[in-house]
Amino acid sequence: MNETFTIAVDGPAAAGKGTISKALAAHFDLPHLDTGLLYRAVGALTLTGTDPVTAARSLTADDLGRDNLRTPEVAQAASKVAVIADVRAALVDFQRAFARRIGGAVLDGRDIGTVICPNAKAKLFVTASPGVRAERRYLELTGKGLDITREQVLADVVARDDRDMNRAEAPLKPAPDAVLIDTSEMNINDAVTAAIRTVETKTQASR
Ligand code: CDP
Numbered sequence: 551m552n553e554t555f556t557i558a559v560d561g562p563a564a565a566g567k568g569t570i571s572k573a574l575a576a577h578f579d580l581p582h583l584d585t586g587l588l589y590r591a592v593g594a595l596t597l598t599g600t601d602p603v604t605a606a607r608s609l610t611a612d613d614l615g616r617d618n619l620r621t622p623e624v625a626q627a628a629s630k631v632a633v634i635a636d637v638r639a640a641l642v643d644f645q646r647a648f649a650r651r652i653g654g655a656v657l658d659g660r661d662i663g664t665v666i667c668p669n670a671k672a673k674l675f676v677t678a679s680p681g682v683r684a685e686r687r688y689l690e691l692t693g694k695g696l697d698i699t700r701e702q703v704l705a706d707v708v709a710r711d712d713r714d715m716n717r718a719e720a721p722l723k724p725a726p727d728a729v730l731i732d733t734s735e736m737n738i739n740d741a742v743t744a745a746i747r748t749v750e751t752k753t754q755a756s757r
Pocket of ligand 1: 565587625629714
């Protein structure tokens with residue numbers, strides 16, 4: 551696979567992958583794919599009765615654009631469909647085609663460095679303590695007007711991490727060559743700076 555400048559960003563729920571990936575994409579002038587959105591879109595369709603494999607095989611741009619995809623209910627549904635091998639298989643080609651774009655791309659998810667782009671130029675594994683991640687997601691969701699408690703958000707994060715790490719198919723784990731960034735004690739600027747530095751170091755080393 552010819553991955554000129556693919557950046558893989560993986561990590562557990564609400565670790566800040568999305569914010570960091572968007573900042574990396576802006577800094578390096580690359581397109582960004584939030585692969586969690588694919589699983590969320592499939593999960594959302596199952597909540598309205600669609601079979602998960604059928605949903606994954608016929609996903610449309612409209613499905614990805616729906617506005618309820620960020621709710622904890624959809625997140626749970628996403629992590630349930632994400633254990634199904636045929637669902638994951640149906641989403642591989644789209645992700646790899648995105649990763650192979652001329653000039654490169656940033657992809658964030660759970661299995662980008664391990665399965666989707668094993669030859670990525672730079673791999674980051676972004677994490678933080680469950681309490682810190684839950685607090686950040688709580689502020690994000692309540693900021694959007696969602697009526698939810700801290701306890702519910704923490705329970706969602708812990709349940710998804712457990713399901714994501716312990717599934718047979720493409721479990722969440724750092725690739726052997728991923729650089730770990732623990733953002734528990736960092737603000738967003740520090741985390742982005744650390745991520746940019748890591749990518750620069752990795753890409754310079756491979757020149
Ligand atoms: O934003 P957050 O980290 O909470 O979740 P997300 O990235 O939107 O992913 C939602 C769910 O999709 C995860 O809990 C995983 O179960 C699944 N997922 C996956 O299995 N593989 C990926 N590459 C991306 C997401």
